[in-house]
Amino acid sequence: MINQEQAVVELRQVSKRFGNYEAIKDLNLSIRRGEFFSVVGPSGCGKTTTLKMIAGFDHATEGAVYLSGTSANHIPPYKRNVNTVFQNYALFPHMTVYDNVAYPLKLRKVPKNEIRSRVIESLKMVSMDPFLDRSPNQLSGGQKQRVALARALISKPEVLLLDEPLSALDFHLRQEMQRVLKHLQREVDITFVYITHDQGEALSLSDRIAVMKNGVLHQVGSPEEIYEMPQTSFVAGFIGKSNLIKGRMEGPTRFVSDAGLQAMTNEASNLSGEPHVYISVRPEKLRTSKDDERYVNRLSAVFVEETYYGADRELTFREAGGTHILLKQQKDDGNVKFSEGESVDLFFRPEDAVIVKEWGS
Numbered sequence: 001m002i003n004q005e006q007a008v009v010e011l012r013q014v015s016k017r018f019g020n021y022e023a024i025k026d027l028n029l030s031i032r033r034g035e036f037f038s039v040v041g042p043s044g045c046g047k048t049t050t051l052k053m054i055a056g057f058d059h060a061t062e063g064a065v066y067l068s069g070t071s072a073n074h075i076p077p078y079k080r081n082v083n084t085v086f087q088n089y090a091l092f093p094h095m096t097v098y099d100n101v102a103y104p105l106k107l108r109k110v111p112k113n114e115i116r117s118r119v120i121e122s123l124k125m126v127s128m129d130p131f132l133d134r135s136p137n138q139l140s141g142g143q144k145q146r147v148a149l150a151r152a153l154i155s156k157p158e159v160l161l162l163d164e165p166l167s168a169l170d171f172h173l174r175q176e177m178q179r180v181l182k183h184l185q186r187e188v189d190i191t192f193v194y195i196t197h198d199q200g201e202a203l204s205l206s207d208r209i210a211v212m213k214n215g216v217l218h219q220v221g222s223p224e225e226i227y228e229m230p231q232t233s234f235v236a237g238f239i240g241k242s243n244l245i246k247g248r249m250e251g252p253t254r255f256v257s258d259a260g261l262q263a264m265t266n267e268a269s270n271l272s273g274e275p276h277v278y279i280s281v282r283p284e285k286l287r288t289s290k291d292d293e294r295y296v297n298r299l300s301a302v303f304v305e306e307t308y309y310g311a312d313r314e315l316t317f318r319e320a321g322g323t324h325i326l327l328k329q330q331k332d333d334g335n336v337k338f339s340e341g342e343s344v345d346l347f348f349r350p351e352d353a354v355i356v357k358e359w360g361s
């Protein structure tokens with residue numbers, strides 16, 4: 001259960017420099033108890049560095065990390081109530097599954113009987129109890145990751161940090177493990193901080209997502225908020241696909257693109273004074289004819305090509321400014337065929353034109 005009030009992990013004005021290089025810039029994050037929180041962004045954006053500072057393997061150059069309200073800057077990793085699951089499993093190869101999972105409890109000198117029942121309980125949670133006596137090299141990648149999860153959870157940490165735990169797995173196994181993780185997180189009610197560069201994974205697993213680029217936090221929000229209301233052009237382009245049209249605001253809801261497209265946006269924007277903004281329109285929000293009278297925005301474009309994806313198809317157009325515009329249609333959505341070079345009017349509603357800052361494009 002997510003506790004809205006209490007931050008279990010908090011980063012306050014955290015910066016991290018490696019020599020002259022600033023890997024994290026003035027990062028503020030507040031992660032609630034019990035939530036599945038993902039940090040997503042392209043390679044090198046600072047995801048692992050953030051995780052290491054929470055775990056205590058690395059330290060902030062400026063600012064502080066708080067765990068359950070207490071500054072953790074001087075608390076060593078082994079004294080933090082935080083465990084980490086890595087991409088490469090990190091199981092002990094010479095120990096059985098049972099001994100691997102029992103290891104953290106043996107270190108703490110927990111009585112033998114209790115160890116046995118807790119190991120079985122942990123392995124059951126990840127459906128690995130039939131594999132007690134196997135050694136790690138007799139397990140598949142997905143099975144190893146399940147054992148690693150059982151081992152990380154057995155000492156009941158407050159926070160489980162997961163650093164791209166599924167990235168070594170193939171597509172189908174990855175999907176299966178996503179279901180396991182989501183289910184497990186609800187069952188154990190432990191805060192998960194999940195790092196991934198896969199935006200689809202972050203959208204499907206998380207209660208909230210932080211999107212980062214070049215050490216800068218661009219947005220934090222629920223998957224719906226991040227997808228439906230991206231705040232920067234980078235977020236709009238990185239989370240799902242988006243048509244970004246550059247221009248300026250000429251009033252709170254009146255956008256004019258550099259190529260002269262005029263569009264109504266229905267949100268009261270605080271960017272009306274900005275000389276440069278984008279509107280972001282998702283490909284599935286565009287129509288080749290007006291569905292109803294709300295489709296007041298018209299974008300004239302030229303058809304380029306169609307790409308078939310099975311359940312849906314993607315049509316590419318080019319607008320007057322030369323920007324490629326993607327339009328996504330469900331397979332049976334009255335699919336009209338266009339010929340290359342044909343002029344087509346595309347329509348969208350004001351509420352589907354989200355004003356975003358140019359920042360980080």
Ligand SMILES: Nc1ncnc2c1ncn2[C@@H]1O[C@H](COP(=O)(O)OP(=O)(O)OP(=O)(O)O)[C@@H](O)[C@H]1O
Binds near residue numbers: 045197
């Ligand atoms: N020990 C270090 N010394 C110098 N630079 C470092 C060090 N660790 C990380 N960096 C740099 O800091 C930046 C952020 O690295 P980090 O590993 O946090 O990125 P990431 O988002 O986790 O990337 P990836 O998805 O590729 O793992 C990168 O530019 C990286 O080269």
